[in-house]
Amino acid sequence: MAGTYLRNSWYVAAWSREIADKPFARTMLDEDIVLYRGADGAVAALEDRCPHRHLPLSMGSVTPAGLQCGYHGLVMGGDGRCVSVPSQQAAPPNARVKAYVVVERYGWVWVWMGAAENADPALIPDFGLLDSAEHAAVGKTNRVACDYRLVTDNLMDLSHVGYVHTSTIGNAAFGEKGKLTVQRTEHGVSATRLVPDVPPPPLYVKSGVLPEGKNLDRWSTMQYLAPSCVIIHTGGAEVGTGALEGKYKHGLNLWVMNAMTPETSTTTNYFWASVRAHALGDAAADTLFFEGVGAAFEEDRIVLEAQQRVLDKRGDSWAVAFRGDAAAVESRRVLDRRIAEEQTAAAVQAHAAE
Secondary structure (H helix, E strand, C coil), X not given: XXXXXXXXXXXXXXXXXXXXCCCEEEEECCEEEEEEECCCCCEEEEECCCCCCCCCHHHCEEECCEEECCCCCCEECCCCEEEEECCECCCCCCCECCEEEEEEECCEEEEECCCHHHCCHHHCCCCHHHHCCCCEEEEEEEEECCCHHHHHHHHHCHHHHHHHCCCCCCCXXXXXXXXXXXXXXCCEEEEEEEEEEECCCHHHHHHCCCXXXXXXXXXXXXXXXXXXXXXXXXXXXXXXXXXXXXXXXXXXXXXXXXXXXXXXXXXXXXXXEEEECCCCCCHHHHHHHHHHHHHHHHHHHHHHHHHHHHHHHHCCCCCCCCHHHHHHHHHHHHHHHHHHHHHHHHHHHHHHHC
């Protein structure tokens, strides 16, 4: 499925906390990868295949020297080269597998899926709120049986919140009254959705931050960072107190950090975190937002997987589009253009090498 992936990009492979003393298997962009933490504490990522007889290296074990295959005991170093063979003194020079460039940042393990020489850590999206001392973050990974682009569509078009998430973060008024503005940015698409004078949704009521019994002016700003990250700043404040003019500090402010890593063309590992600037160190608030946002994303999962099952049978189309689709459609255009540019450059390079 080369046509659906941008390969020269960083993708989240795992939470840092998940990579400990055992190999960790992950499929990314249809490539089977194994991650492990070496003796120096750094994470390495290799093709999940022993170069000898092709057993997945994730079925082996981590040793001080590297990752040991569970079949014949070959030890592979973080650069993808075999460093030892128990049955002989020297390792064959061709005993090697693909190694990936890895960076740990913001509590996530990022893997560069393209050519190693193009890997630039400066291109990793800014998710600095995840490890900010002035914010609290809770999150997890959802595996969703759908195309990763459907998750991006879902996050960039929040009109669905008024219908899918009535038990958590939305209500019908939110879906009906929103005003959307969209613009291109250097790295993707920015969209703002303002919703005046609506009742607070269940999660907002439970937060204890907002005045009881009052309607809210709500906002959501969505930043799409191609190919597959979305940062959302959302919240609400009492009607008429300035939220619609960009005055947010006195209201309930939440940030939702989203990184969608395609596993295959129809499955996605969706890394998300809910971030807040209030009730720091409050375990009850951690639980409230972890469970509340998690429940909303479970509602999304049900919809997205049902949508994918239909698309598997009939294919996708934007023949029927609404004004509320503008941010999602523009995000697709950005991604399609970048993929086409990458593939054209690869074709030119291949032709020149002939």
